[in-house]
Amino acid sequence: MSEGIISITPAFARVWKRNAQVYLTLWKFNIFPALAEPVLFIFVFGLGIGSYIDEMEGVPYLDFVAPGILAIAAIMQATFECTYGSYFRMRMQNTFEGIISTPISAGEVGMAEIVWGATRGLVTSSLVLLLMVAIGVFDSWTTLLLPLITFLAAFNFAAIGIIVTSRIAQMEYFHFYFAGFVLPAQFLCGTFFPVSRFPDAVQVIAWIIPLTSFVDIMRSLTLDRVSASLAPELLWALGSTLVLTEIAVRSMHRRLVE
Amino acid sequence: MIVEAKSLHKRFRDVVAVESLDFQVQAGECYGLVGPNGAGKTTTMKMVYCLNRPTSGELRVFGLDVNREQRRIKARLGVVPQENNLDPDLSTCRNLQVYARYFGMAKQESLEKCRELLEFMELGDRAGSPIPALSGGMKRRLVIARALVNSPDLLILDEPTTGLDPQVRHLIWDRLLDLKEHGITLILTTHYMEEAQKLCDRVMIMDRSRAVDEGSPVRLIRQHVSPYVLELRADRSLAADIQARFRGLEHQTSGQNLYFYGDSPSEFDDLLSTYPDMERLLRPSSLEDVFLKLTGREIRR
Ligand SMILES: Nc1ncnc2c1ncn2[C@@H]1O[C@H](COP(=O)(O)OP(=O)(O)OP(=O)(O)O)[C@@H](O)[C@H]1O
Ligand SMILES: [Mg+2]
Numbered sequence A: 001m002s003e004g005i006i007s008i009t010p011a012f013a014r015v016w017k018r019n020a021q022v023y024l025t026l027w028k029f030n031i032f033p034a035l036a037e038p039v040l041f042i043f044v045f046g047l048g049i050g051s052y053i054d055e056m057e058g059v060p061y062l063d064f065v066a067p068g069i070l071a072i073a074a075i076m077q078a079t080f081e082c083t084y085g086s087y088f089r090m091r092m093q094n095t096f097e098g099i100i101s102t103p104i105s106a107g108e109v110g111m112a113e114i115v116w117g118a119t120r121g122l123v124t125s126s127l128v129l130l131l132m133v134a135i136g137v138f139d140s141w142t143t144l145l146l147p148l149i150t151f152l153a154a155f156n157f158a159a160i161g162i163i164v165t166s167r168i169a170q171m172e173y174f175h176f177y178f179a180g181f182v183l184p185a186q187f188l189c190g191t192f193f194p195v196s197r198f199p200d201a202v203q204v205i206a207w208i209i210p211l212t213s214f215v216d217i218m219r220s221l222t223l224d225r226v227s228a229s230l231a232p233e234l235l236w237a238l239g240s241t242l243v244l245t246e247i248a249v250r251s252m253h254r255r256l257v258e
Numbered sequence B: 001m002i003v004e005a006k007s008l009h010k011r012f013r014d015v016v017a018v019e020s021l022d023f024q025v026q027a028g029e030c031y032g033l034v035g036p037n038g039a040g041k042t043t044t045m046k047m048v049y050c051l052n053r054p055t056s057g058e059l060r061v062f063g064l065d066v067n068r069e070q071r072r073i074k075a076r077l078g079v080v081p082q083e084n085n086l087d088p089d090l091s092t093c094r095n096l097q098v099y100a101r102y103f104g105m106a107k108q109e110s111l112e113k114c115r116e117l118l119e120f121m122e123l124g125d126r127a128g129s130p131i132p133a134l135s136g137g138m139k140r141r142l143v144i145a146r147a148l149v150n151s152p153d154l155l156i157l158d159e160p161t162t163g164l165d166p167q168v169r170h171l172i173w174d175r176l177l178d179l180k181e182h183g184i185t186l187i188l189t190t191h192y193m194e195e196a197q198k199l200c201d202r203v204m205i206m207d208r209s210r211a212v213d214e215g216s217p218v219r220l221i222r223q224h225v226s227p228y229v230l231e232l233r234a235d236r237s238l239a240a241d242i243q244a245r246f247r248g249l250e251h252q253t254s255g256q257n258l259y260f261y262g263d264s265p266s267e268f269d270d271l272l273s274t275y276p277d278m279e280r281l282l283r284p285s286s287l288e289d290v291f292l293k294l295t296g297r298e299i300r301r
Helices: A012-025 A027-052 A061-092 A095-099 A106-134 A141-165 A173-188 A200-208 A210-222 A228-256 B041-048 B070-075 B092-102 B107-120 B136-147 B166-181 B193-199 B217-224 B236-245 B265-274 B287-295
Strands: B003-012 B015-025 B030-034 B056-061 B077-080 B154-158 B185-189 B202-207 B210-215 B228-233 B250-254 B257-262 B280-284
Touching: A012 A027, A012 A106, A012 B092, A027 A061, A027 A106, A061 A095, A061 A106, A061 A141, A061 A173, A061 A210, A095 A106, A106 A141, A106 A228, A141 A173, A141 A210, A141 A228, A173 A200, A200 A210, A210 A228, B003 B041, B015 B041, B015 B210, B030 B041, B030 B193, B041 B056, B041 B154, B041 B185, B070 B077, B077 B136, B092 B107, B092 B136, B107 B136, B136 B154, B136 B166, B154 B166, B166 B185, B166 B193, B185 B193, B193 B287, B202 B217, B202 B287, B210 B217, B210 B287, B217 B287, B228 B265, B236 B250, B236 B257, B236 B265, B250 B287, B257 B265, B265 B280
Parallel strands: B030 B185, B030 B202, B077 B154, B154 B185
Antiparallel strands: B003 B015, B003 B056, B202 B210, B228 B257, B228 B280, B250 B257
């Protein structure tokens, strides 16, 4: 029997619902703290530092940095949910063991966690988006497409999170993951300034991390610069998400069914 | 046949947990697994409920292969794991409802089932309690209730009564016998031989990842130990003295305890009149004596 994405049935949604149910009972604790970082970014970078920068790539700095902040909000929320959140459910609470003693498979638990992480990323980033629209950052109709991309970006990082979570022996390894990957990715991936400022080698690394593609796609949408040259980026964004999800689902299966 | 295992093996990297296990569980019976810590009981059960994969051998549950039909098998199982794994983020009743949803049950149906099961396990007044507010015995009863949400054909219980007070233990025994009367097959592990003797139609004694013997408690007792046991407490020199004098009686020592075995209480008359003041207990032999005889008295590492 296959253990990858292909074996996933819609039953995974029942686990997603479990997470949503818990989230809704604790929404106050979940929503506001998650907004602190993106709001701070808007003030510090967009309005603060931005007031010293005339233009970046031909637009006001706030317009430039807004998609980056949005993407970071999405991936950070998904990352926290699928690292500490999932690990807690898996190891401290043994919730997953209980779930896979029912017809739900271990792969479906992995999938549910990823989709849930992506959902949380979507919720947080959408609230940030509303805030940005309210202060007049975006005016193009293409803004409506942003949640789709933030959801995908969150999905991508949720999958990476589950890969890490299902492979580590103790929670402390997350320190390496955050310091070595998540934090650098937040700043390297064209979020606050163009990737082209880096030496070639760093640029290659930056483009390998799918976040760079997500941010660039989002920025093209908000600045109305959509063109065919985005195709490879879109392909990488979708392709890497698919591959990472497949790895994550298999990895979770191996972790839970020994 | 509910469960059928043929030369079942399970290895975790370099640890052999289960070796050459053959057993069958019939519909409607209560089948017990007993054995010292680390004997392989939990691993055996986890293979039955598809959380551990057999390294080799054949294992069929409801006639279905555990390597291929996990979903269909698990749909008909109830599982009480060794460690409670209730969902601490959900209340008592919600725990059951969310669990019922994993089986695909509709909301209304699961609400009714949840009420019925909380009553059955005498938790009716605790429906709204958060999990951390429940006592150990309540949590255990809730885990058992949860294992019943899908009306399973086979209920697997890994040490259901460990650490519980006598009242709760008796309640759980009652309920399990109830379930058995309704035709549910039970597989149970326990470290209480009294429990195994009371509940199980057949028992498999495991030690060091293998089956040592299997049969009804009555048969195991009759085959392996004499019907009566005399327990004495004696220090080393006294023990040596007794052993020297009553060489003819079958006996065993364990720490400060001496165990003499006999076919009738009168066989101990001489011994008891020689040492009239000694602390003693004369009793019929039990599954515990069989257990200790077959698995030895030393602690497992
Ligand atoms: N996930 C695992 N990884 C490595 N070794 C394991 C794993 N699970 C069990 N073992 C080993 O397999 C052996 C059997 O363990 P098991 O838990 O089945 O014993 P048990 O009979 O249930 O013991 P207890 O009465 O203490 O619950 C032990 O040596 C144990 O250390
Ligand atoms: Mg065990």
